[in-house]
Structures are given as structure tokens and as C-alpha cells.
Amino acid sequence: MITRGFSGPRNKKISDDGRLPPGQSLTTGFPVLTSGPTPKVELDSWKFSIKLGVKPIQSWDWNSFNQLPQSSLVTDIHCVTTWSKFDTKWQGVMVDDLLSAAGYELDSLPTRFVLAHSVDGYSTNLPIADLIRGKAMIATHFDELPLTSEHGGPARLLVPHLYLWKSAKWANALQFTEKDVAGFWETRGYHMRGDPFKEERYGG
Amino acid sequence: MVDKSTLIDHSIGTSSIWKPATIASLEKLTKRIMRVKLSTDEWKPAVAGQHIDVRLTAEDGYQAQRSYSLLSTVEEIGSYEIAIEYLTDGEVSSYFHENAQVGDSVEVLGPNGGHFIWNSVNTSPVLLIGGGSGVVPLLSIVEEKTNSESSTPMSLLYGVRFLEDIIYHQHLNELTERHESLSVNFSLSRETTVPSLPQYHPGYIHESLIRQAQKHLTNNDPIECYVCGNNGFVESMTTLLQERGMDNIRTERFGE
Ligand SMILES: Cc1cc2nc3c(=O)[nH]c(=O)nc-3n(C[C@H](O)[C@H](O)[C@H](O)COP(=O)(O)OP(=O)(O)OC[C@H]3O[C@@H](n4cnc5c(N)ncnc54)[C@H](O)[C@@H]3O)c2cc1C
Numbered sequence: 001m002i003t004r005g006f007s008g009p010r011n012k013k014i015s016d017d018g019r020l021p022p023g024q025s026l027t028t029g030f031p032v033l034t035s036g037p038t039p040k041v042e043l044d045s046w047k048f049s050i051k052l053g054v055k056p057i058q059s060w061d062w063n064s065f066n067q068l069p070q071s072s073l074v075t076d077i078h079c080v081t082t083w084s085k086f087d088t089k090w091q092g093v094m095v096d097d098l099l100s101a102a103g104y105e106l107d108s109l110p111t112r113f114v115l116a117h118s119v120d121g122y123s124t125n126l127p128i129a130d131l132i133r134g135k136a137m138i139a140t141h142f143d144e145l146p147l148t149s150e151h152g153g154p155a156r157l158l159v160p161h162l163y164l165w166k167s168a169k170w171a172n173a174l175q176f177t178e179k180d181v182a183g184f185w186e187t188r189g190y191h192m193r194g195d196p197f198k199e200e201r202y203g204g
Numbered sequence: 205m206v207d208k209s210t211l212i213d214h215s216i217g218t219s220s221i222w223k224p225a226t227i228a229s230l231e232k233l234t235k236r237i238m239r240v241k242l243s244t245d246e247w248k249p250a251v252a253g254q255h256i257d258v259r260l261t262a263e264d265g266y267q268a269q270r271s272y273s274l275l276s277t278v279e280e281i282g283s284y285e286i287a288i289e290y291l292t293d294g295e296v297s298s299y300f301h302e303n304a305q306v307g308d309s310v311e312v313l314g315p316n317g318g319h320f321i322w323n324s325v326n327t328s329p330v331l332l333i334g335g336g337s338g339v340v341p342l343l344s345i346v347e348e349k350t351n352s353e354s355s356t357p358m359s360l361l362y363g364v365r366f367l368e369d370i371i372y373h374q375h376l377n378e379l380t381e382r383h384e385s386l387s388v389n390f391s392l393s394r395e396t397t398v399p400s401l402p403q404y405h406p407g408y409i410h411e412s413l414i415r416q417a418q419k420h421l422t423n424n425d426p427i428e429c430y431v432c433g434n435n436g437f438v439e440s441m442t443t444l445l446q447e448r449g450m451d452n453i454r455t456e457r458f459g460e
Contacts, residue, residue: 001224001261001309001310001311002261002262002263002309003260003261003262003299003308003309003310004305004308004309005299005303005304005305005308006260006261006262006268006299006303007262007263008262008264008266008268008295009266009268009295022267023259023267023269025268025295031435031457031459032435032457033457034455034457035319035320035454035455036442036453036454036455037442037443037445037446037451037453037455038439038442081271082257082269082270082271150435150439184319185318185319187318188317188318188319189316189317189318191220201220201257201313202220202313202314202316203220
């Protein structure tokens with residue numbers, strides 16, 4: 001269905017190499033999308049935990065978390081509100097390294113699903129397969145600088161191959177769950193998985 | 205009228221299928237804001253605060269899609285009303301302001317959104333704070349309240365630059381006269397001739413306005429806040445609210 005009178009962007013910058021998912025447009029800025037106010041997180045009381053159901057498995061304070069192996073990731077990111085940003089640069093701890101520091105083997109993880117939690121009560125659900133083998137990190141730096149609170153600092157989950165609402169800001173826990181339990185946006189009509197290349201924006 | 209309480213309880217009316225729609229009317233509400241009515245055969249009722257996605261397709265197949273909040277959710281069956289602010293070089297907004305004509309074809313998805321919504325069965329007092337076009341979903345919430353004759357206390361703080369930028373200016377003043385539980389205040393950041401009536405205030409939305417709204421909203425329940433606008437606006441408003449002890453805050457951010 002053609003929209004008469006619409007000729008596309010004035011200064012065409014469409015990438016045809018398949019990097020831009022359908023329905024997305026490129027931005028050079030870094031828009032913010034959050035369901036509530038930006039929480040201020042103190043590093044002194046900051047804690048990150050891995051849980052199996054309600055059982056705590058391992059937790060780190062800010063110092064011990066920063067002792068974990070550090071990795072960098074240059075990647076494209078995609079927000080469900082239709083902007084994408086190419087070649088963003090992140091640093092932090094790969095979920096793989098976090099899990100192994102918690103004593104897990106990637107081949108024998110306790111369940112197939114996790115909920116990522118945030119200090120403000122936000123949560124989002126993911127298959128664990130979307131977080132491991134180099135796919136995701138707990139990011140503490142963006143563009144060589146400590147992550148600002150607006151963008152989820154001091155630490156956020158980063159799962160770049162899924163829409164950004166899956167990359168929980170102000171992350172403080174990963175919780176293994178038996179089933180795929182809908183998180184905050186997922187119970188409010190957003191898709192359970194959120195693959196931008198399949199345009200999995202809304203559920204139902 | 206459609207019974208929307210069932211929508212809230214169940215799937216909150218989400219939809220993931222693009223539907224053909226045509227532009228049924230285009231009307232400038234202010235210098236920079238265009239009201240667009242889109243009609244579609246596959247219409248679904250919406251909850252106040254929800255948005256639809258609109259997709260445009262160029263002849264060469266290029267597509268652009270953007271989200272727009274519904275300006276009204278009590279409109280006639282079969283059409284959606286949105287209000288689009290003109291942005292210089294904005295791909296989609298400039299199409300609607302400069303090229304669109306009644307009868308043009310677009311596609312719509314939704315209505316969607318299950319967080320920034322309000323239903324008249326709610327009785328907690330409500331504080332709505334909108335900057336510029338960020339007022340759009342709040343206007344649909346105000347309309348939901350007045351239309352349903354709900355007595356829930358509600359206060360709208362509406363920030364714009366100039367008097368002439370206010371959407372539904374006259375209408376909002378009339379509504380506050382007719383509905384005792386509704387108050388509306390305007391903050392005019394650039395206006396040089398601010399009317400000397402109690403609902404008009406020079407400058408940005410500041411602490412004393414929020415304090416005043418808090419007074420209007422006293423019943424025993426905690427105040428539910430809805431803040432919408434660009435990111436800078438939302439950040440400064442949520443900070444003010446938290447300083448005043450309000451932390452039940454929903455936000456919607458339209459841009460940087
Ligand atoms: C849930 C939700 C609800 C919304 N509701 C509304 C609503 O009710 N009303 C409304 O008006 N908007 C609303 N928006 C915003 C809307 O979706 C669009 O983002 C907005 O209309 C701008 O789209 P555009 O295509 O016109 O601009 P875009 O082309 O996306 O450009 C966005 C901005 O970038 C600037 N820009 C464009 N190209 C460049 C460039 N090359 N270099 C530098 N700057 C550039 C433009 O001038 C513009 O300011 C909503 C957004 C969300 C997420």
C-alpha cells in the first residue's frame with residue numbers, strides 16, 4: 001500500500017546491507033525510553049545477584065563485580081520505538097563470565113529462562129540462550145565512559161540482538177525461572193522475545 | 205460506548221497486525237500541531253493513554269513508521285485521532301504537515317500500550333504533567349474522566365512556550381468550569397503577555413505549581429503521576445515530583 005505524497009527521507013541514508021531491521025530508522029543521538037523516573041543508584045550499596053528461583057546463588061558488590069573479566073562490544077542497538085543506532089561501544093562483564101564466576105557451566109544451566117531485574121522493580125524475561133555464548137553483557141561503560149544513570153548506569157543488561165527493552169537498565173539480578181514468565185513490558189502487551197529482525201514488537 | 209474495563213483486565217487490547225487506513229481529516233490545532241483522523245475498517249477500541257503506530261510507504265518501497273498517542277479514545281467507532289507536531293526535517297511529521305491529503309493511504313498498528321494508560325474505574329487522584337505535544341495522551345485521559353463523569357480528582361499541568369501553542373485551550377477551560385474535580389494549569393515559558401487569570405503562569409512548571417496541584421488532589425490515596433514530553437522535560441519533572449515525595453510516576457518520552 002503506497003502512501004501518496006510520501007517519498008521517503010529527504011537525505012537518504014538507507015542502508016541496504018541488511019543491518020537496519022524492518023521499520024527502524026537510524027539515529028545518531030541516543031534517545032531514552034523508560035517507564036518511570038530515572039533512579040539514582042549509589043555505588044556503595046550497589047549489588048548484583050544471580051538467583052535460582054528465590055534461592056540466591058552468588059552476588060557481587062561494585063568492587064568485586066569490577067574484578068570480573070572485562071569485555072568490550074561494538075554493536076548495533078534497536079529500540080522498539082523505531083530508532084536504531086549503529087556501532088555503539090560498550091564495556092562490561094559478559095553474561096558468560098558472570099555465570100562461570102557463579103559456578104555454572106554453559107552446557108548444564110539449571111533452567112532455560114531468566115528474568116532480568118532492576119533496582120526500580122522493572123523486569124524482563126529472556127531465554128537464557130539469548131544471553132550466553134557471547135551474546136550479552138552487564139555493561140558498565142558506554143563510549144569509554146561510565147554509563148550515565150539515564151542510560152541505565154551504573155550497570156545495565158545489554159542484549160543487542162533483541163529490542164532494547166530487553167536490556168534492563170539499572171540491572172541488579174538475573175533470576176533463573178522454570179518457565180518463561182512475562183516481565184514488565186511483556187505483561188503490558190509487548191512481545192515475549194522481541195527480535196527486531198522479525199519485528200516482534202507487540203504480543204497477541 | 206464500548207465497555208473498556210474488560211480491556212484493562214485482560215489483554216489491554218494489544219495488536220500486532222498492520223491495518224490499512226485512510227486519512228479522513230487533517231486540521232491544524234495550533235501553528236505546529238496537526239490533528240489527523242485515520243479511518244480503518246479494522247478498528248478496535250482504545251484505552252486512554254494508548255498509542256498507535258503509523259506506517260508510510262514510498263513508491264520505491266521505502267517505509268517509515270512512528271508512534272503517535274491517541275488524542276481521544278471516545279471518538280466515533282472506525283477512526284483514530286492523533287496530533288502530530290511539526291519537526292523541521294522530521295520524516296513522518298513533515299509528510300503530515302506538508303504533503304498529506306484527505307484520502308491518502310497509510311497503515312496503522314494498535315492501539316497498543318499497557319503502562320501509560322488510565323481508566324475511569326481508577327479512583328486514586330491523578331496528576332498529569334505534559335510538555336508540548338507530550339500533552340496528547342494526557343488530553344485523552346482528561347477526556348476519559350470528564351466523559352465518564354468520574355469524580356476522581358485530576359490535575360493537568362500543561363507546559364508550552366506561547367499561549368497560541370495550547371491545544372484545545374478553550375475546551376480545557378470549559379471542562380474545568382464544568383467539572384469541579386478537574387483542574388488545569390498552563391505554564392507559558394516564552395509568553396510575554398500571560399493572562400492574569402489564576403490558571404496561567406509564566407515560565408516553566410516549577411515546584412509551587414506542583415505543590416498547588418498536590419493540594420487540589422488530596423484524598424487519602426497516593427497520587428498517581430503521568431509525565432509526558434521530551435526526555436529533558438520528563439527528567440526535570442520526575443525529579444521535582446520525587447522531591448515532593450511522589451514516587452508513583454509513569455513516564456512516556458517522545459524524543460530527545
Ligand atoms: C509512545 C510514543 C508516543 C508518541 N506520541 C506522539 C504524539 O502524540 N505526537 C507527536 O507529535 N509525536 C509523538 N511521538 C513522537 C513520534 O513518534 C516521532 O518521533 C516524531 O513525530 C518525529 O518523527 P519524524 O519522522 O517527524 O522525525 P524524524 O525524522 O524521526 O526526526 C526526529 C528528529 O530528528 C531531527 N532530524 C532528522 N534528521 C536529522 C538529521 N539528519 N540530523 C539531525 N537531526 C535530524 C528532526 O528534525 C527531528 O527533530 C511519540 C513517540 C512515542 C515513542
